Each structure stands twice: as structure tokens, then as C-alpha cells.
Amino acid sequence: MSLQTPTATTPIILTGDRPTGPLHLGHFVGSLRNRVTYQDEYRQFIMLADAQALTDNMDDIGKVHRNVIEVALDYLAVGIDPAKSTILIQSQIPELAELTFYYLNLVTVARLERNPTVKQEIIMRGFERDIPAGFLTYPASQAADISAFKATIVPVGEDQIPMIEQCNEIVRKFNRNAGRDILVECKAIVPEVGRLPGIDGKAKMSKSLGNTINLGASADEIRAAVKMVYTDPLHLKVSDPGHLEGNVAFLYLDAFDTDKAGLAEMKAHYVRGGLGDSVVKKRLEGILQDMLAPIRARREELAKDKGQVMQILKDGTMKARDVAARTTDEVRKALGLSYF
């Protein structure tokens, strides 16, 4: 069902990315291609979380700015349609910082420290004792982002579910203090196909691990990456039986090959022996080249007129700001912070 005119009951989605680098196949599988579907069913806000990206990039000012346009190009290239989805730049909606400021009073330090997502990311980013306050408090910021747009659905990875719980706690506490339901609780949805492994077989495709295939990758880059894709280290001779577990070539085929029967046949052949990696990789490369070629072409076309892309971001941001400003106004009034 395509809803051209969202009604009051149309579910509202908030989703987005920290613009710290170009998007890759992992993003495509985990979120981007779902968003292309969502935009026909829901009212979708897609946020370029530049302000949040600063929490651990204060020493590389400029990186975030540069990547905003790159990520926007990725969005548009994969088929996110600004007529259906509202793409916004977080920092250009100061109401989000204002809501964060208020929500900080609704969550205790101890509660933030117990948040499993925050705990895990603190370890992952190597902060230990030198945690920037903005990092510890980012659940409040995320609650601001979600609630500003009164989002009812937030697509997240399994590991982000505690953030959604924390957001709803803040929402409930705020409404209780206000004595009426001003903010809206949201529901996490976890995509079926979650995480794509890196080409090296590591659990996660990630720019910082250098194991990605970017959406804007050239044909040569795709070819080179597929050559490096991790398969079965025990599959030394073509005649050897091969293993599928942890075999990235087949994991990628699972994710992208639409000829499920052909793929099942190939798997069976690989397992019983007599099928070389090169044949599997050729199939994979063909599929990736076919899939990424039009994305790359659209990306290159769009990149010729960055002014137009910025205009799309500006329009989306202004539209989103209207929504956020209305919510913030309600919040301010409920807090008694309205005078003139």
C-alpha cells in the first residue's frame, strides 16, 4: 500500500546514519534497501546524524562535514526518493539539541552507565575512563531525535534495542511529569537479514576494518574485493569438499542472489566437491557488478550537481524542522518554559 498523503495513523519511521564515511554493502543489506521499501508504506525521516558523529570525531572536524554529501549521494543512488522520504541534517535542527537538554534531566547517570549499548560502544571505541560526556549521554540525544518526529518505528540492529528502551523510558517519564501524553513511544524493528560480514570474514563489514565494498565502488574495485572474499580455508583443491559455514562468498550470495534454485544447486556441488572457488566468485562478482552498476551510474550522475543534492537536503531539513519545532514547542509549554 502506497500512502501518498500520510494520515495521522501512518506509522512514522526514524532512521539514519552517522556520516563518517561512504556507505557500503553492509548498510545496503542492513538498512538502505529496507528504507526503499518503507518509504512507500510509512512516513520516513532519514537523518544524517552529523552532530552525533562529532561525539567521537571532535579531533577531526571536517570529516563529518565532507561525508554528509557522500552519504546523501548513496541514499539517492540506491533509490531513496526525497518525494517519499524526508532526508534531514541533524545539526541544522537545533530543536534536537534543545530536547536533548531537557531529557538529560529525565535520566540518571547510573541508568546511562547501565545501558548495554553504551557500555559496549565505550569498549569498542576504547574510551574507558575518558568517555566524553556527550558519548555517555547520547541515549538522551537519540531519544530527542526519535521523539521530535514522534516516530513510532525505529529500525535498529539487535545491539541497539536498549537504546529504544531508554528512549521509551524518557518518553514515559516526560509524559508522567507533564500529566498528559505529549511524546510518543516507539517500537524497534530488527531487520530479518541483519549484519553482513566483511570480505575478510570478520563479523561486521566496517570502514574502520577496511573490509568493505562501497556502494560507489568501481567495477575494478568490486572485482578486486571479490577476489579477496574469504571462503573455505580447507578447500584447497577443486575436488575437495567445501564448507559453507563462515564462507563469505556464499553468505553474500545468500544476501544478493535472487536465483535461489541455482544457488542451492551450486551449494550442493560445492559441498560434495568438484567446484572451485573461482566459479563461485565469478557468480558473486557478476551479481554484485549487475547490482552496483546502476547505483554507481546514478551516484556519478547525481554527483555532477552537488548543488541540487544540497537543495534536497535543505528542503528535507526544513520540512523536518517544522515537525521538530512543533514537538519542541509542546515540550517547552509542558515544562512551563513558554512566556511570550
Next chain:
Amino acid sequence: MSLQTPTATTPIILTGDRPTGPLHLGHFVGSLRNRVTYQDEYRQFIMLADAQALTDNMDDIGKVHRNVIEVALDYLAVGIDPAKSTILIQSQIPELAELTFYYLNLVTVARLERNPTVKQEIIMRGFERDIPAGFLTYPASQAADISAFKATIVPVGEDQIPMIEQCNEIVRKFNRNAGRDILVECKAIVPEVGRLPGIDGKAKMSKSLGNTINLGASADEIRAAVKMVYTDPLHLKVSDPGHLEGNVAFLYLDAFDTDKAGLAEMKAHYVRGGLGDSVVKKRLEGILQDMLAPIRARREELAKDKGQVMQILKDGTMKARDVAARTTDEVRKALGLSYF
């Protein structure tokens, strides 16, 4: 020297109050009367810190709102002149929340936890483990308030000096990251006459201790309060020698009696015996009645037209917002958060 037109080198003061109750003699001695002097020499911003007051008043929404106008009446009644001082309402300048949001990335959780002022206030307010995040992070908010107006002077009590140090740390870190001096460091000034004891002899006059004399007190209230003023518990008979140490009646006379010779004579008489408390209190009451009568009269006059007071707050807030918006714009640009 009265500076009608502040120049670029005119020192800028930021000062203010959390509007959680009417102001009293303690405020008058510790800050208000200094502000009346400062406004002739400096460019002075006086902030009604309503958003900050929420950090520990989220469960009594409305209290802060109500007290904004009460505190504004106190300001105007004691002689703060909106033509010389800019009176602003914190929450109506969302740029302050935005700056706070960025500054949270420039200070670690550990550093905030070490802040002696924060530590002490956490104990004072009985937060222990349930510290609202907004309370732990309020040094970042205070740094936002100070730096938004590029204040160079901040009058504070002795116990607030660590807040100023923390502010300057954030300012330096920001400027270092930005590669140029955008924000300005400030200097704390501690008023000579600091804290006024409560009428009960407790170290601090404080609304929550119920030991205040409010600036808007009626003649009867002043009389009743002076009667209760703590003197010398050993001074039982008029003929007994009296003690001045901790004697609130004399501490108040020290603060408000301009006839220093007459006061010295009275003290000598009291110490050698033969002078009853009632005589001392009569002198004190006379002085307080004379001092507070015109303040009360102006306050009552002003309270007749609250619309006009709100207009003063609106004008001041708009003027202050212009300044804060300029600084925030510079900050956003330096962080690469400027796009359109």
C-alpha cells in the same frame, strides 16, 4: 565611568539566578547590589536560568515558570535598569542548549565527576547515585551560557570557582580543535562581602531553610523576622557582656549600617554589657525598614503591570539571543556544521 555605548573592549559580565523563589537579603548582599554598580561599568547580561533550574525541579513543573516574573520584579525593584543591563530568560535562547550539546563532547565524564562544585551540590541536593544526567553535565551548560555571550567576567561565590575553571577548559579545548580563538576565556570575580547568614544564624540565608528576609517582605514581615534574628545565647540579662561572634544582628548591621562610627560605639557598649538585644534589633529593624521600603514600593508598583515586565524580559531576551546566535553560528562553522 559610565559607558553608554559599550566598545569591543568593554568587559562583558554574565550573571543570573535560578528562578526557584523570591530573592532575599542574601542575594542583595551577594550579588544584586553589585549588579547595580556593574551595569554602569560593564556590558551586563543577567540570566534567569529557568532551564537550569529544571535540573532538580522536573517534578514541580510550573514552579520555575511562576518565579521568573517574581525574580524579574526583584531585579527591577533593586535598581537593575533594563536600559543598562540585558535581562534574559535562558530557555528562550535555544542556542544555549545547542552549545551545551557540542561542549558535552569536550569534557569527559570523569572530569565532570571530579568537579568540586558538582560534587558538593550532589551531596547538598541528596542525589547520591540518582544524579540526573543534566545535573552532572551542568558545567557544560554553564560554559555554554558564559561563552555564548563571550563574557569575560563572571561574579561567583568562592564555591563556584571550579565551574569557571571548567568553562575555561572547554573554551581552550574548543579553540584548539577549531585552530583559532573563537570562544573567550572568562575570569571569576568573588564579591568582597560574600554570604549573609540566615536569621537563625545558619551559614547561609536560603529559602529552603526558611531563614530569609525577602526583598519584597512587608513591614510586618521584616519586624517579625528581626525579632527572630539570632544574637548571643549567653547574653541573658541586659547587664551581661555580649558577644559579637556569630551574632546575626551585628553581622547584618555590618552589612547594611552606613553609620560605621555609631555602629562601632554600639558594638563596644554591647560587648562591655548594659545594652539589651532589643536596642540592637531596633536599630537593625529601622535600617532594614528604610532600605526595603522603597524596594517594596517599586516592586508593588511594577507588579501592577506584569505585561510591561514581560515586555522587558522579551526585549532583553531577543537582544541576548542575537549575541548568542552569532556565537553559535561561529561555533557551528568551526565544527563544519554549516551547509546551506
